[in-house]
């Protein structure tokens with residue numbers, strides 16, 4: 393049997409769906425990619441508003457150069473030059489009282505580069521620096537109990553000081569989750585594959601253009617030129633099952649289509665909705681515990697000024713109420729682009745309840761960054777991605793969920809299905825590739 397006769401529908405045009413569609417097409421299949429939104433990229437997107445001077449990202453994204461599968465996909469899609477990975481890694485810190493520091497990795501092979509940088513990191517007392525280095529070594533070398541949350545694991549080994557200045561900001565930036573919500577095994581994977589891989593470990597980078605310019609405009613052109621049919625504004629809303637196979641799927645705009653295979657590259661809530669539309673979907677809902685996954689929000693405040701001093705591209709602000717400040721003026725090389733204050737895993741409602749208003753935020757911002765004191769902010773926008781990150785039910789920590797479902801022609805993909813990585817672009821791409829490889833393998837066996 394040859395791949396060329398096989399038709400595949402990939403549902404969902406986020407990182408996972410793009411990776412799966414690309415790999416399947418390279419394997420010779422006839423691929424159609426659909427997304428319910430008007431653009432590709434899923435959570436990797438940007439928004440525009442007529443009252444605002446420039447577009448703004450759905451939320452700031454950091455990329456680790458050592459995330460191999462995502463980088464491989466970016467090279468193949470010819471978007472790798474859209475990313476910048478400063479080297480050596482340097483994390484500027486700005487404190488509430490207006491002082492500043494830098495955590496700088498030394499020019500040594502990792503993890504020595506971090507160990508040396510941390511041992512020199514002045515905001516921590518010497519004993520806290522030693523504890524931090526010891527905890528990192530234990531994390532990457534020793535066994536960990538995947539049933540423990542990051543918080544539980546750290547409580548036994550670290551003090552409040554280093555949690556505040558080092559662990560909490562690091563977890564927020566690399567895992568997009570609160571420390572109590574994620575297994576320590578995921579943090580270990582971030583350190584092992586992200587920070588401590590020998591050559592490229594610790595290169596933390598960012599996209600040099602609005603995410604939509606890259607993951608919609610450029611990627612769409614590339615996918616279409618490779619022969620993938622991309623249909624946007626096309627939500628899949630139902631399916632009919634015959635002899636344990638999806639016989640056809642139906643679309644919100646009307647119409648039904650038949651495909652040999654379906655790859656559903658959807659987050660748990662969207663998959664729950666799709667699976668709920670056909671009888672056999674109940675088994676999928678049950679076995680992936682789709683009713684037990686939670687979704688957390690990520691909120692940001694974007695600020696525009698006619699003229700302002702530029703900051704470092706990404707600054708850690710551990711004293712809050714925002715965790716990180718991203719200067720898009722620097723990231724995009726566009727002086728009109730906004731400053732973004734990232735509040736981490738909190739919804740706008742949570743922020744309001746905690747009394748975090750725009751005025752309070754501006755007061756804290758001026759205190760932490762004295763150069764911004766006289767800036768006249770001409771526009772601002774609180775934004776949130778309400779379904780930013782899927783949080784795995786505790787009883788699934790350490791377990792691998794199969795990508796192939798019990799239905800003969802339905803395979804799943806999405807960042808939430810990676811057995812160890814937290815929900816990141818790398819996890820999405822890794823699972824997308826794996827789902828495609830599984831399907832291709834089926835037809836390549838002699």
Ligand SMILES: Cc1cc2nc3c(=O)[nH]c(=O)nc-3n(C[C@H](O)[C@H](O)[C@H](O)COP(=O)(O)OP(=O)(O)OC[C@H]3O[C@@H](n4cnc5c(N)ncnc54)[C@H](O)[C@@H]3O)c2cc1C
Nearest residue numbers: 404406407408428434435451453454627628807816817820
């Ligand atoms: C604010 C924010 C900050 C983040 N920061 C980082 C970071 O710094 N580094 C990092 O690596 N990751 C980060 N992430 C996570 C990263 O964006 C995701 O892990 C990744 O983009 C997920 O890709 P995905 O394809 O699995 O899912 P998605 O991107 O959610 O794609 C799913 C797609 O399915 C579509 N869809 C849903 N239902 C249907 C339907 N019925 N029919 C058709 N289409 C449908 C949706 O429209 C969507 O496009 C961040 C996420 C957010 C929100």
